[in-house]
Amino acid sequence: MTLALDRSDQRGQLDRPAVRAALRVLVVDDHRAFAELLAGALKTAGMAVLGTAYSAARAVAMAQELQPDVVVMDIQMPRQDGLAATRRLREVAPFTVVAVVSDHRDPEWVVRATQAGASAFIPKEGSLAEMLDVLTRVRAGQMLIAPSTFATAPSDGTRPAPESGVRPQLTxxxxxxxxxxxxxxxxxxxxxxxxxxxxxxxxxxxxxxxxxxxxxxxxxxxxxxxxxxxxxxxx
CATH class of the missing domain: 1.10.10.10 (Winged helix-like DNA-binding domain superfamily/Winged helix DNA-binding domain)
Structure with missing residues (x-):
């Protein structure tokens, strides 16, 4: 996620009144600095950040207690990954939607996130403007994929994109x-x-x-x- 924001992102998105008023968000990432930076950016955008969690277990406990509207969940975390945490979170906070953020860009990870119960997939290398747009539109029962997910080749550690990138002819x-x-x-x-x-x-x-x-x-x-x-x- 590109959090070194330029002013155009701030003017175009952070002051935008269309951001859902008081959207209650929990930020989950094992990198404390990233989690706190993202939480601060979401607060500036007008969202109510209920807190940050730096482990899957803490995320589930906080979600059960706070029942946020949205959990922004990192996939890669030690001990228990974000997808396992998403499955557990959906049990303890059934009305909470989960937006997964990840370095992975392979379509298989989007499928895995959906199967775990996530409702959005956002690449970490995307802009904050894109994340805000997704978070304001995400709803339960869908999978909203950020446009930049397939904007570039998959990052290191993911499967290469399918060789067959030819667009089929559709009626x-x-x-x-x-x-x-x-x-x-x-x-x-x-x-x-x-x-x-x-x-x-x-x-x-x-x-x-x-x-x-x-x-x-x-x-x-x-x-x-x-x-x-x-x-x-x-x-």
Whole structure:
């Protein structure tokens, strides 16, 4: 996360009244300096930072006691990683949403974060402006992926990006279905919105999965965002 902020970020985002008023946030990172710097930046943005935790166990305990709106959770921590902590946190604070921050950029980590119960994925190398945007839009029951996640090659320690980076050719209807998937809609809802039968919609989804080389809605959205296939509204 680029926290050495320039003034354009501060003017464009930190003074913005659209930041959800008094969004109650818990910051979790084993690097104390980073956690405190991020907490200070979020406070400046108008969020109510309830505290910082420097271990997974402390994060779970604080979340259970404070019931924050959002937990900003680092993945890599000693003893217990952030994904294991996210699973436990979802049990003790079911109305809290978790935004994972990580050095990892491989799509597999996005899938893992989602499976753990996270609702957002934000790369640490992104800007604070991007983090603020994600935190103000994150909601339970979705996976909101920060745009910079696939802006550059994966960082050291992650799997290299798939060699097949060719954008598949989609039909107009396939693109419409993909954009709906990217917005978090399920197949039944997509069929209703597009005015097609459920079986027809499933056929389009299956064709999409084949063209993208994936096996699920989440993987399709991650791959599509990586290839720049999602419309700006869906992404």
């Amino acid at each position: 107009r209807r396939e693109q419409e279905v993909l954009d709906c998937l990217g917005s978090g809609m399920h197949i039944k809802a997509i069929a209703r919105v597009l005015g097609i039968t459920l079986e027809t919609c499933r056929g389009y989804a299956k064709a999409l999965y084949t063209k993208l080389g994936v096996h699920s809605q989440l993987e399709a959205v991650v791959k599509a965002q990586q290839l720049g296939l999602l419309s700006s509204a869906a992404a």
